Amino acid sequence: MANLLPVASTGKTWRMLLASVMRTPGQFFWLIVLFVLSSLTSLAIPIAIGRLVDAASSRTLTGFPWGFILLIALAVVVGALLTRAWTFQGQRLGVRLNRDLGIDMVGAALELDAQTVEDAGSGDLLSRLTDDVDSIRQVLAQGLPEFLYITVYMILTATTLFFVNPFIGLVAVPTFVLMAILLSIFLPRIGKLTLYRAEAMSDFTVVANENIRGASTMRELGIEGARLQVQENRVDSIYSIARKLVSLRATYWAIDGFNSYMPLLLSIIWGAICVERGWASWGDAATASIMLFGMRVNADIFTYWLDRLREMSVTMGRVFGVIDLSHQQKARREQAASSKVNTESVTDDxxxxxxxxxxxxxxxxxxxxxxxxxxxxxxxxxxxxxxxxxxxxxxxxxxxxxxxxxxxxxxxxxxxxxxxxxxxxxxxxxxxxxxxxxxxxxxxxxxxxxxxxxxxxxxxxxxxxxxxxxxxxxxxxxxxxxxxxxxxxxxxxxxxxxxxxxxxxxxxxxxxxxxxxxxxxxxxxxxxxxxxxxxxxxxxxxxxxxxxxxxxxxxxxxxxxxxxxxxxxxxxxxxxxx
Ligand SMILES: Nc1ncnc2c1ncn2[C@@H]1O[C@H](COP(=O)(O)OP(=O)(O)OP(=O)(O)O)[C@@H](O)[C@H]1O
Known part of the structure; x- marks a missing residue:
């Protein structure tokens, strides 16, 4: 079997991706500014509704609440415009990253030492150049900006919630704990299985390539059955890994689903306790409920993209593994080329x-x-x-x-x-x-x-x-x-x-x-x-x-x-x- 090409470690993969993002630091800076503005705008709505509830329950509200309505309407319109702005900027960044990755990968494939390509066999390199780069494309263009936005949104929401009322804010803690469990226990396992699956698929491509190219030799030697058996074994191992992956994902999504609805229930129970004990107002409880609802909706998207990003980082490790290897080999070549050539013993002819x-x-x-x-x-x-x-x-x-x-x-x-x-x-x-x-x-x-x-x-x-x-x-x-x-x-x-x-x-x-x-x-x-x-x-x-x-x-x-x-x-x- 051919030697598979190296895979970059998770740390190296994210460092290389960050370096790629930072090729246009200005674009990234404005994207983060848009994330913050958009998150703050969306948080203005639950705060305004909370204050409205407090004004109504304390009977200080006089007349039709035009002020609150205008404030909320303004937040909705500005929020929509800011969402459009960061989606556009984020996807622009993703498309740029994809373009750079494609160019870097083709360049790397051409820069690899001939012996490395030969040792690896064409299957592994081809599947990294095509399948892997393709599967990264959508996650990078859409998933990465959405994930970054939700991260900023979650941090700002949790912080705001504690500022609104630290007692009420405690309701967000179980949600974060459960999320931490999902991230630290399930996702690494899913990542490992994804890598095994990608390696098994490369291995299958290598065997299938060999079988296609050597079809007539196989026929002449009468070993088609044995060779097809080798191919089927590869398919079986892909299937077995895929089954484990599906089962792990099913458990993951079940816990994630529970975590999606639990905060709403908790916010109502905990809100009522806080109001009863005089720790918070009904307005604070209403603000907390709406913010948690927003977090719940975003947590779904967050975990979806986190799962995909995790999968992408594994695939990306395979792509960056090749790019990194080609950089090392190029540097070694340049060093060798710059070392003085011993031409003294070489006569002119x-x-x-x-x-x-x-x-x-x-x-x-x-x-x-x-x-x-x-x-x-x-x-x-x-x-x-x-x-x-x-x-x-x-x-x-x-x-x-x-x-x-x-x-x-x-x-x-x-x-x-x-x-x-x-x-x-x-x-x-x-x-x-x-x-x-x-x-x-x-x-x-x-x-x-x-x-x-x-x-x-x-x-x-x-x-x-x-x-x-x-x-x-x-x-x-x-x-x-x-x-x-x-x-x-x-x-x-x-x-x-x-x-x-x-x-x-x-x-x-x-x-x-x-x-x-x-x-x-x-x-x-x-x-x-x-x-x-x-x-x-x-x-x-x-x-x-x-x-x-x-x-x-x-x-x-x-x-x-x-x-x-x-x-x-x-x-x-x-x-x-x-
Ligand atoms: N990629 C390879 N991996 C391992 N061994 C190899 C490889 N290529 C050639 N060999 C072995 O190296 C030895 C020399 O092979 P090479 O192809 O250089 O000989 P050759 O004189 O060119 O033969 P021919 O005239 O048949 O082409 C042989 O024993 C061969 O089996």
Whole structure:
């Protein structure tokens, strides 16, 4: 099973969210001001009604109570306007947070070390990029502002209640105690189960992805039943967690429902006791009842959003876990890049240098063992060796997708590994090194889009020249030439055409060094040889191919055996020894 990506702790998640909120401190400040004004306005109504009750019961009310009515009407109108204002501001803040989160997450996914992405498998990263970011969206846009407003409202209401009459104010205490129990006992458990469910769903996505991609292999090996069983087991574990979650939530909502109605009952009983003992007036009791009613209504929304926010913070921990990891990896790369490169031992014409390179996929066994290799400009080297001898692993170490356990790799004088890739442009504006494997990729868009991903400033003439150089003469027959849309519903290219396209990308990008790892498997050998002429010219090239005729195009060859360079010579000699 793939290693899941890290999850940020709850504390870190909220700190990162706060940092995101504070990117626009002015917006947040005015939002809090609106919350306070809106809460105070709504509290004016129960206070006015309480005073009205007192005036009526003490018979000091003379005539129709126009003053009270006008005051309450004004509070209603101003309250409505302020509610509209904070809802608008709050949702604006939420939408901004969502936008930033989306941008940060996509940026983070692109910034992660290739090895991290590979170890994690595509399922976990994809589900965090899509499902998780989506599920956060509504809670962040609507829930966060409402939750913050109700928090301010609750604090101000409780404080006002104590100022109105401290005896009457005591009636709010049981409500807060019960709420504290819900928050401290139930919500952490719900949070934990939510995290397990999200992890189980990621795990399911990984298995489902593997099953879909390996469907034909499963059929060939006759293991569909076993693989489907693995998938069903994942579904079962999601279902079992979901059942526990539903049961816990049901209890939570039952207690919350009781807590919603209890304050009303208490306020009437406790109000009557206070009045009877002379601790409070009927007006205070009326004010307390209305305020508690307001708190009750808001407590429902509060606990609803608190539950959702709790769930969101777990999901957000998964998103921030990736963002945080990418920041750490980027910082480490920048530190590595800023450390002085040892160029003294690199002579001008050595483009690729490997020194005492050792690497193992597991700590127990090394796949590459102390490899020293120099490739000069204009030189091409065939890496020859039996299957499993470490050719692709060595190529990936040079391309920076893997980092050596010991030893160093440098390309065009710059270090590679630890998240540093040699794809960045060298001082002359050309990429230092590009790798072309048998997994040629077609991007959605036009043929030209597919060429300019490698060289954004390439002219049409340069793109066409590169395509012709690798033998992709079919470009002349396309309906719209370079502007032809490629993809499943548009013009479809055959697998050999896609491979030629990725070779043409290399020609147009014009890197200093190239690694060709079985990059012509879909082409006829003669066509492949013709294509490679354009790539070998003036570059440092490493060729990995099981086809002796392709490997023979290299100027020399090294034989890899058990991860060591066993011999060097001509490609023909090395093939004979392999
Ligand atoms: N991702 C991986 N995790 C663990 N072991 C791996 C991984 N990739 C390769 N290996 C192992 O490392 C060793 C070298 O593999 P590598 O693919 O580099 O050899 P190769 O010479 O390129 O083989 P081939 O010619 O079949 O492509 C093999 O034993 C292989 O099983």
């Amino acid at each position: 050595v483009v690729i240098r490997c020194e005492s390179l050792t690497y193992g996929y597991t700590p127990e066994s090394s796949v590459i063992k102390g490899v020293n290799l120099d490739v000069r400009a204009g030189e091409s080297i065939a890496l020859v060796g039996r299957s499993g001898s470490g050719k692709t692993t060595l190529a990936r170490l040079i391309a920076g997708s893997l980092t050596a356990d010991s030893g160093t790799v440098s390309v065009a004088g710059s270090p590679v590994g630890n998240g540093l890739y040699p794809t960045q442009v060298a001082q002359d504006g050309r990429p230092a090194l590009l790798i072309c494997t048998q997994e040629a990729h077609l991007f959605l868009g036009t043929l030209s889009d597919n060429m300019t991903v490698a060289a954004e400033n390439a002219t049409e003439a340069e793109q066409l020249a590169a395509l012709h150089a690798v033998g992709a003469d079919w470009v002349d027959d396309l309906p719209d030439g370079l502007d032809t849309e490629l993809g499943t519903s548009a013009t479809q290219l055959t697998r050999d055409q896609i491979q030629q396209l990725s070779l043409a990308r290399i020609v147009v990008a014009n890197p200093h060094a190239v690694i060709l790892d079985e990059s012509t498997t879909q082409l006829e050998t003669a066509d492949a040889c013709a294509s490679l002429h354009a790539i070998l010219k003036d570059r440092a090239v490493i060729i990995i191919s099981h086809d002796a005729r392709i490997a023979s195009m290299a100027s020399r060859a090294v034989l890899l055996k058990g991860g060591r360079i066993e011999a060097e010579g001509t490609p023909a000699q090395m093939f004979a020894l392999s």
